[in-house]
Amino acid sequence: MQLLPPVKKSTVSDGVCNMDAMVNLSYAGVNALMLNELKAKFPACKTVKKKTGFFLQFAAKNAKDLPAVEVGDGIEAYQIRITEDTLRIDAKSEAGLFYGIQTFLQMPARIPCGEIRDEASIPLRMIHWDLKGYEPKFDLLLEEMRILASYKVNSILLEIEDKYDYKAAPGVGCPGAYTYEQMRKLSKYAKDLHIQIIPKLQCLAHSDYILKHKKYKALRENGHVYQFCVSNPKAQQLWENMAAELMDCFAEHKGYFHIGADEAINLGECPKCAKLGKTGSFLKKVGASVDYVLKNGWQPIIWDDILRNLHGAMTDEEARQCWVLGKKAILMYWAYGYGGVGNEFPLLKSFLDEKIKIFGASGYAGCDNWAGSVPPLDIRGKNIDAWTKTAIENKLECVCATGWTRIGSADCPAEPQESSWFTILYAANSMWSGKPYDYRKFICELSMKLFGEMPEQNLIDAILNIKKSPYPIGNVKTLTDTNQRLKFLRLAAAAECLDMEREFICNLNKYYFGKLGNKLEDYRIDYMNKWPGVKAEAIAEFKKKMTEAINEYYIKFTADDFINSRFGYLEKLYADAAKLTAETEKM
Numbered sequence: 001m002q003l004l005p006p007v008k009k010s011t012v013s014d015g016v017c018n019m020d021a022m023v024n025l026s027y028a029g030v031n032a033l034m035l036n037e038l039k040a041k042f043p044a045c046k047t048v049k050k051k052t053g054f055f056l057q058f059a060a061k062n063a064k065d066l067p068a069v070e071v072g073d074g075i076e077a078y079q080i081r082i083t084e085d086t087l088r089i090d091a092k093s094e095a096g097l098f099y100g101i102q103t104f105l106q107m108p109a110r111i112p113c114g115e116i117r118d119e120a121s122i123p124l125r126m127i128h129w130d131l132k133g134y135e136p137k138f139d140l141l142l143e144e145m146r147i148l149a150s151y152k153v154n155s156i157l158l159e160i161e162d163k164y165d166y167k168a169a170p171g172v173g174c175p176g177a178y179t180y181e182q183m184r185k186l187s188k189y190a191k192d193l194h195i196q197i198i199p200k201l202q203c204l205a206h207s208d209y210i211l212k213h214k215k216y217k218a219l220r221e222n223g224h225v226y227q228f229c230v231s232n233p234k235a236q237q238l239w240e241n242m243a244a245e246l247m248d249c250f251a252e253h254k255g256y257f258h259i260g261a262d263e264a265i266n267l268g269e270c271p272k273c274a275k276l277g278k279t280g281s282f283l284k285k286v287g288a289s290v291d292y293v294l295k296n297g298w299q300p301i302i303w304d305d306i307l308r309n310l311h312g313a314m315t316d317e318e319a320r321q322c323w324v325l326g327k328k329a330i331l332m333y334w335a336y337g338y339g340g341v342g343n344e345f346p347l348l349k350s351f352l353d354e355k356i357k358i359f360g361a362s363g364y365a366g367c368d369n370w371a372g373s374v375p376p377l378d379i380r381g382k383n384i385d386a387w388t389k390t391a392i393e394n395k396l397e398c399v400c401a402t403g404w405t406r407i408g409s410a411d412c413p414a415e416p417q418e419s420s421w422f423t424i425l426y427a428a429n430s431m432w433s434g435k436p437y438d439y440r441k442f443i444c445e446l447s448m449k450l451f452g453e454m455p456e457q458n459l460i461d462a463i464l465n466i467k468k469s470p471y472p473i474g475n476v477k478t479l480t481d482t483n484q485r486l487k488f489l490r491l492a493a494a495a496e497c498l499d500m501e502r503e504f505i506c507n508l509n510k511y512y513f514g515k516l517g518n519k520l521e522d523y524r525i526d527y528m529n530k531w532p533g534v535k536a537e538a539i540a541e542f543k544k545k546m547t548e549a550i551n552e553y554y555i556k557f558t559a560d561d562f563i564n565s566r567f568g569y570l571e572k573l574y575a576d577a578a579k580l581t582a583e584t585e586k587m
Helices: 032-041 094-105 138-150 180-192 214-219 233-249 271-295 316-327 348-353 377-394 421-433 439-450 457-464 484-496 498-511 522-553 556-582
Strands: 009-018 022-028 046-049 055-060 075-082 086-091 110-120 124-130 155-159 196-200 224-228 256-258 299-303 330-334 358-365 398-403
Touching: 022 032, 032 094, 032 180, 055 094, 075 094, 086 094, 094 110, 094 138, 124 358, 124 421, 138 180, 138 421, 155 398, 180 196, 180 233, 196 233, 214 233, 224 233, 233 256, 233 271, 271 299, 271 316, 330 348, 348 358, 348 377, 358 377, 358 421, 377 398, 377 421, 377 439, 377 457, 398 421, 421 439, 439 457, 439 484, 457 484, 484 498, 484 522, 498 522, 498 556, 522 556
Parallel strands: 022 046, 124 155, 124 398, 155 196, 196 256, 256 299, 299 330, 330 358, 358 398
Antiparallel strands: 009 110, 022 055, 055 086, 075 086, 075 110
């Protein structure tokens, strides 16, 4: 059986358990959501709820119950025993049982007899779900949560930005932003999936999605739309009101609250903040936000980059003074190992020596191409595995695999989550199993689970590293897709290769620069009248397919942004070339 994540230990014995022969389902510690899924999958089974324990048992007619067993003290440990007429899952907690069920749901109808023992390698296996670049249609967002849970992800860092219609900040939400009622539904659904939601609300920089609005202009630091003014009490009050609203939205997840605090490049600029200095400004604003989160019974998380002076926002000595924040907040140490190298985290030991609690952060998308469509698994996988290894060795409670769908609010959207499943679920695989996995094997096995079919070899190569193995637009012309997700992936991979089309038309314009619009040999004008037009028609046909596909998954506001950023400039280049060619005199 190809199980993802792979289990820690399994043994096989003689015989086969035929799930179609099961008639009884007894359980304890299974929530209503999971029970309904099981009933739908096995409608012929009679269900019996027991009062104590955490177990699930399928049994054939006249089969004897298997006794309960101790599964050990491992993180969310479970055990599955399979005989010819019974299948039983035991766990020490409801979460452990839930993950045992996820393993079971990947099994075929005829299961080899034997035993599985499994447990997580990292307690908090977090995936960053960034809504900045794309807002999934709400039903899709719920579906995405279910997919993550099935691969044993147990926490989501939810970067919301302007994709929620804040009552506390009227006018900030984008057209079609999620409502309070939808966020409450998401909160309850995630809890049923054993996913803890960690809301993220930037308290200092990366706040242009708020400050770009005229209503909030007075809250800017020295006029910069990017950053709150530390010395303006109304800025902190607005942030606290927004934070309180998110705490209410996700009341079932009272635990961690991420306040950002990264990349604050405009510290201490306005006259009032200048008196505080860079360090004083950072400590005042971030410290107040940390205290507010603590006062409300949540645990604050901040990015660590200012504290290690990654961007030179202050002197190293000034940055070191900010380490005091680590006594109250958890530092999320992000390092993405650009290019597959540099997957080392030199300041980790220093932070830990200071008794600062650290969560690691790898990158599954938005790291290698700010206008990409498919993240490279061979690069992201190295970084993900490096953080898994580091977390286990240093007993870190959490690693968060980040996926930036927009680097900053002013930037174009990067890779959509919908075409990033291979790096997302590789991170889930790594954090649960604690071990690297062969990338090509992973692509093949996950494809069968996600799509029910194997992609063509050149798409597998593109998933591995699309820069090394581009997926040309011509590939999507003749393919018939039986799976909507696979269709989206193919189109997204082809969209990343629009760079090749831009290079083609730019080269033509470069070759004939100064001649187009003036005089050019007749056979070259004929060439320019033919091939750019043919290419432009092909691009227009592809754009139509891509537009239809992305609108299936995302609200129009964010889908349009993807289409404009990928096709807009290319269309202008073709139009400019056609105009110049029309104005050119034949020689």
